Amino acid sequence: xxxxxxxxxxxxxxxxxxxxxxxxxxxxxxxxxxxxxxxxxxxxxxxxxxxxxxxxxxxxxxxxxxxxxxxxxxxxxxxxxxxxxxxxxxxxxxxxxxxxxxxxxxxxxxxxxxxxxxxxxxxxxxxxxxxxxxxxxxxxxxxxxxxxxxxxxxxxxxxxxxxxxxxxxxxxxxxxxxxxxxxxxxxxxxxxxxxx
Numbered sequence: 001x002x003x004x005x006x007x008x009x010x011x012x013x014x015x016x017x018x019x020x021x022x023x024x025x026x027x028x029x030x031x032x033x034x035x036x037x038x039x040x041x042x043x044x045x046x047x048x049x050x051x052x053x054x055x056x057x058x059x060x061x062x063x064x065x066x067x068x069x070x071x072x073x074x075x076x077x078x079x080x081x082x083x084x085x086x087x088x089x090x091x092x093x094x095x096x097x098x099x100x101x102x103x104x105x106x107x108x109x110x111x112x113x114x115x116x117x118x119x120x121x122x123x124x125x126x127x128x129x130x131x132x133x134x135x136x137x138x139x140x141x142x143x144x145x146x147x148x149x150x151x152x153x154x155x156x157x158x159x160x161x162x163x164x165x166x167x168x169x170x171x172x173x174x175x176x177x178x179x180x181x182x183x184x185x186x187x188x189x190x191x192x193x194x195x196x
Contacts, residue, residue, distance in 0.1 A: 002069035002077040002107075007145055008061050016040065016064050017049040023068045029048060037070040043101055052117040058086050059094045070105055077102070077109040095122055132170060 010019050020036040027035065040046045043063040053061055062082055069077055082098070083091045084180050099122055111122050119126055120140050128136040134140075 002072065002074035004062075004069045004079045004082045006081045008053075008065035008082070008085075010064055010068075012053055014057070015050050015052055016067075016142065017044060019064055020067045021054070023071050026072070034035075035071055036067075039067045040084075042070065042105060043067045047133050057090075059090050059097075062086070062094055063097070063101075067102060067105050070101075070107060074109075075108065077107050079109055079111045081113050082111075084113075091118075092121075098122075149154060 011022065013023065017036055017040065021032055024035055037046065037049070040049055043065065043066055045060065047061055048056065048060060053064065056064065065082070079098075083094055084096055095118060111119065112123075113119050123140045125138065126136070126140050126154045127134055145172055
């Protein structure tokens with residue numbers, strides 16, 4: 001599983017290439033550099049590989065974090081409010097870029113957000129939660145709460161599922177479709193945690 005943090009968690013002392021290489025220490029040395037460069041190409045940052053994070057825009061930093069998470073080729077990628085630090089215009093364009101990158105990589109992603117517009121624009125399926133309980137789940141066209149129920153405390157989990165044709169360099173993900181995915185029954189997550 002890959003993870004993109006809300007604040008990107010880039011290493012300030014490493015350049016772009018170094019940040020992506022950091023997540024590949026489990027690979028044999030001769031595979032690391034080609035994999036890192038291939039992933040940077042996927043996110044459109046090959047020309048920035050020698051720059052440090054403080055020399056990049058917010059959208060570029062976000063794509064470096066995405067490249068670092070995608071380089072090990074996880075079957076599922078978790079995005080923890082990755083667009084919240086961007087201004088509105090950059091948020092929209094970056095969201096579309098990330099969605100396109102995930103589609104090209106054939107990676108299933110789960111986006112956690114409090115922003116309804118973001119969840120609806122990014123997802124194929126949604127899980128709407130409030131107070132630790134699942135209120136709704138299903139295709140995005142069926143998961144829109146009544147206006148009276150909307151609040152800032154509602155959490156949205158947007159699952160973007162791709163079944164892209166595999167290639168030699170990007171094999172088919174083990175979890176390539178959400179058709180069989182079902183969220184847990186509506187229950188209190190805290191009650192579940194207490195029972196384990």
